[in-house]
Amino acid sequence: MSKNLTKRSEDYSKWYNELVVKADLAENSGVRGCMVIKPYGYAIWEKMQAELDRMFKETGHQNAYFPLFVPKSMFEAEEKNAEGFAKECAIVTHYRLKNDPDKPGKLMVDPNAKLEEELIVRPTSEAIIWPTYKGWIQSYRDLPLLINQWANVVRWEMRTRLFLRTAEFLWQEGHTAHATKVEAIAESEQMINVYADFAENFMAIPVVKGFKTETERFAGAVETYCIEALMQDGKALQAGTSHFLGQNFAKAFDVKFANAEGKQEYVWGTSWGVSTRLMGALIMTHSDDNGLVLPPNLAPIQIVIVPIYKSDEEFAAISEVANTLVAQFKKLKISVKFDNRTTQKPGFKFAEWELKGVPVRIAVGPKDLENGTFEVARRDTLSKEVVLKDEIVNYVGDLLEKIQEDLFNKALDYRNSHITEVVDFEEFKEVLENKTGFVSAHWDGTAETEEKIKDLTKATIRCIPLDRVEEAGTCVLTGKPSSGRVLFAKAY
Amino acid sequence: MSKNLTKRSEDYSKWYNELVVKADLAENSGVRGCMVIKPYGYAIWEKMQAELDRMFKETGHQNAYFPLFVPKSMFEAEEKNAEGFAKECAIVTHYRLKNDPDKPGKLMVDPNAKLEEELIVRPTSEAIIWPTYKGWIQSYRDLPLLINQWANVVRWEMRTRLFLRTAEFLWQEGHTAHATKVEAIAESEQMINVYADFAENFMAIPVVKGFKTETERFAGAVETYCIEALMQDGKALQAGTSHFLGQNFAKAFDVKFANAEGKQEYVWGTSWGVSTRLMGALIMTHSDDNGLVLPPNLAPIQIVIVPIYKSDEEFAAISEVANTLVAQFKKLKISVKFDNRTTQKPGFKFAEWELKGVPVRIAVGPKDLENGTFEVARRDTLSKEVVLKDEIVNYVGDLLEKIQEDLFNKALDYRNSHITEVVDFEEFKEVLENKTGFVSAHWDGTAETEEKIKDLTKATIRCIPLDRVEEAGTCVLTGKPSSGRVLFAKAY
Structure with missing residues (x-):
């Protein structure tokens, strides 16, 4: 057992990478971007799963399981969602290997076993779940449909890091269908509250609840709610999201129901998820130069x-x-x-x-x-x-x-002392360079300004806090009017 | 709620297919051969998982998670295993879609995003787990390594049936590594006993424990232990297997350890699994013309x-x-x-x-x-x-x-009254045609005879029972000498 961890103050990123491996949480595999979750790491994930699963069931959800693959024609049906994930998906094109005639003992893809339609390994499951829901929903009596799935998903990320960004990761994804917009919004809000409760009271990680801006929204969502945590290096980490999907997927897959008056209407949807990324949040919130620090709720061995x-x-x-x-x-x-x-x-x-x-x-x-x-x-x-x-x-x-x-309070103190309200862009840049953390600033509400600030500082709008107070001000970059502050930060 | 189930006596296969769908257990999806496990069916599977997981942990195993994909070079490393699964595997060849220039709104595989090495969607995980174990095992102190994984796997079956044979299915796969042959054999035997205990005492399904013949053995195993159950239509169903892998995978992936004397030796391995196929066994063991019959241990709603x-x-x-x-x-x-x-x-x-x-x-x-x-x-x-x-x-x-x-005893009575000892091939065929069930017969031990009997009757050797008594006899087909009886049956 050689500790010799790099110190956080020397190289935070290196400290993280070393700790994940040395504490036996996970390691890189022989498959590009895919990790092996080792037994000690998996035992922590199991504790998260058990508690989340309990919370989902308590709020009326049931588990189910949907296919790993999405046929291309389904994948492209909801255009924004397809556009959002097309650039990073693993595609199955063949279903058989054969002996390579040129290389004894080696196999090759059998060109005669090409699929008629390519299959996308699910990066998220809306496009396979909504066509299924079409068969399950006829009348308002079939609603709400409250379903969760524990699954693996694949996003072909180019730069990967254990737990934080991997080509394959484990997650849960809730997918619900409702008769009214009000109900669907209430569900999205309920689930972001469940996530916040879980993060704070189970993982001892303080989070800010908020909306995403249009730029940062989930592809295919009308509104994305999120919880944002602050890591010890002053960078933010998105720890969970809950999406109000409007009728986007219902329209793309023609999912209608007969209301109480017998009239056909499109269904309203939500989806929400947290993933093994939470392991990264856990590590970077509590651990120190001697290694991992686990909140008792999540420790496979407490004593x-x-x-x-x-x-x-x-x-x-x-x-x-x-x-x-x-x-x-x-x-x-x-x-x-x-x-x-x-x-x-x-x-x-x-x-x-x-x-x-x-x-x-x-x-x-x-x-x-x-x-x-x-x-x-x-x-x-x-x-x-x-x-x-x-x-x-x-x-x-x-x-x-x-x-x-104590772990929660310590993290909360750190987080609270790293939210800095700024008035001008000089201060904005200074905070990001020195103190880091969240910068609370006025923004003119345009994607252009958001983009410019990102180019200049690498900071993105993490969220528009749910509890923000209306306050007249001027945009930190453009000086245009703004009605309230948003939180910026560099992020994982 | 329309019952109108086909009667078992009319068409057992149709009864099964209808029941799975009408009882809300599962349904076919828009993806060829892949099923959707509906909430009620999944709730039963969760109960199986919870009990099995408890039993695995009680016998010293830990859970972990390994990648979904196996690079082709790893896949082909253990030749028998590769040969066994090459003809039915889903292959990822590309990692990006792009807009189809000829079809507005449609996507196509981006030919510029071809993987350097194809990835096989795991049909079983030995070929990805053993290269990982190579990094984890140095000395005898690292052994035994007792790991289980809950996962989805894909086998590109041409003829699929809900739960019984699907392109994607859920399962657990245990993969263990040991310092000695004796220990590895003891582990394989322990796990087949765990499965038998689970099937009989939790699922109320009586099973015969036995060995597979070489023909029916897992690709890459030295010995395959199995539990075989008998369905109400007289066909057998393999409900779980446990494999003694010898040093096959250790040699293919060069996994050695230093023994207590410091000498390098190859590790001995096992693997064992049960899958959502057990749902099929459950349904076909207990249910009747009115629908599903669930043992109280597995019923999501007991009253x-x-x-x-x-x-x-x-x-x-x-x-x-x-x-x-x-x-x-x-x-x-x-x-x-x-x-x-x-x-x-x-x-x-x-x-x-x-x-x-x-x-x-x-x-x-x-x-x-x-x-x-x-x-x-x-x-x-x-x-x-x-x-x-x-x-x-x-x-x-x-x-x-x-x-x-009572459910167990009823199934046991049925099973016991459907094991028929036969002396000659006429009787053998007659039992298979009329009474059905297991036929207990002498066999000369050759793959040729096994094959011939299969061609003539569609019956295969389900197992060589672990508790069979040595008994001199003559092969039911060839008349050659045999030292004991084996169980034949038509099988799912």
Whole structure:
């Protein structure tokens, strides 16, 4: 176990790449842009999935599964969506390999096995789901249709980074159909609220809820709601989106319903998703130069117990105490590991579990046995405390809750102190160059200005906050009138 | 809700196809051979997943995720495996669409976006996982490596049927690596036992555990263990397989480890999987002419309560009683639905829940209110019982357990009475034509005989049972000596 992580202050990007690999979260595969999610990383993703799935079901959604492939004719039916994804999609053209006559032992694509119609590996599933919904929806009694899918999707990104941008990624995508515009908008808003709740209360990541500008909107959506988080390097990360699709897909795929009066109307739609990208947000919100820092809610191992001993007798006595403790925590559904490997020294174990972000470490040595104590260390603050045997279970239970809370508050403080209101463009550029973070500024509402600012500063409008106050002002670039501030930032 | 299911005795295959669609389990999609798994069907699959996942973790496995694509050079590295899957794989050749200059609004594959190396959509993941394992395994301390993946795979089958044979399907695939042959064989055996336990005790499907013959073995395996179930039409269905891979993949991908003496050795491997095909097995083991019959363990809704009323007052009084009952069952983690739709008559509701296989139906009418009773109906036997209010919760709790057991025993009786030992080929053919089921017969051990029997009867060797007794005999076709019986059947 060699730590030797690059420091964040030296090279944040390098620190991230190293940490993902060294903490056993994921690695690049032999397939360009595709990652392998390793068991430790996947265990964290499973915890996210379980909680999100619970929240989706609680809000009335059911899971289903739709095909991986979208025939080209369906793919191109909703024009904006097709245009948005055409440039980065994997295309299946053949369905058979054969022996290569020129190269013994090698295979080649069989030219006689060309598909009549090419299949697009789904970059998102609207274009396969809406034609299916057409068969499911006849009358207003079939609505709302509230469905979610857990799936893999593929977007042929040219520059990829583990979790943040990969050619294949895992996600969930909700796709709902409604009888009215009001209902569909309410659904989009409900789901962005579910995501914000999940990010803040489960992942301890503070987020800003907002709308995307037209430029940043999902291809095919009328309105895109988003949650935006701020990473430790001052760059923003879009952590989840929820789209009000209007009747765009209903019209493209002719999905109508008979309303209560028997009149045919087009259905209103939404879609919403979060992905394994959230793993990147998790890492870059909480972790430090010693490695991963995990909020207790997401930690596959919440407590590790490390024995410190010289003799076999000491090891035996400590093991007995540790095993009792393990049983007590398990009863409380707290995930605990007794690291009883005899092949590694305590220092090595400390460093390994620090790197892997286990929230609480309990060390037990001969002195602790004598005194009836444990040494409890927090991963987030690296602080230590000696705790009496009788109090340890309650103490650690409370501590896990406190760590979860403290991590959120720490990230919130950082985020809040990195939202800077600016009045002119000089200040705008200065903040982006020095303090970084979100810049709250007036904007004239045009795509041209947005584009110019992006060219000049690399900052994009992350969102128009849902809770922004109406305020007369002038655009930070053009001086034209504006009715409220939007949040700019450089982004992942 | 139109039932009108074809009767099994009329056309079993048609009955199956209709039932899958009418019970809202799955349907064909606009993509050739690919299915949409509808929410009700997916809810059953989720229950299977949850239980299997629990069993895998209990036996020390962790989940991970590997890429969807296998580069052609990796795909062809293990020759037998490549040969086995080359004829039915979806191949990605391009990564971009562009506007079709000849057809406004249409897209075409961009010829300038051809991949340097074709990517195969995984039909199974050995060829992408073993090159990854090469990086993870250095010494005996890294072994065993016990990993499972939940994923979608694609096999370009020409004739597809919902759940039984689809171009894309969902499955889990375990891939393990071991230091010794003995350990790897023990793992393969452990996993076939896990599958058998799951099939019998969770799905109520009796299975025969056995080996596959060389002809039927997984491409690239040294030995394939399987569980075979018998459907109501007398055809067998392979419900799960576990493969001892020997060192085949380790050699193909050069995966070695340093043993305790520091010597380099090739790793030993296994892989094992079950898929959404199990949904087909479930349907064809238990269901009847009225629709689906679900074992309580797998039923998304275990109990449905149907009110029978004429006036609003009656409905209100019944609703009160029903809601109390719902709360009582929920406390016991029993999944219950009060069907309080006012738009449908009781008869319609009875038929709908029968079609959907809900194990227990409770009806409450005004007379029941007076008498303090409920009418309880079993889906599997269609029998009814009047139960006192005070006893209902315990009664139904016990009944669910009894139904689970009874379904297994019924299927077991059927299966056992459809294993026929035969001595000569006339009898062999007669059983296959009339009684159907498994035919237990002596076989001379050659692939030629196996092939001939298949040509003559369409029956294949489903397995060499693990518990078969050594018994001298003569091959049913050739009269050559044999040391024990094998099971033949026509199969899905």
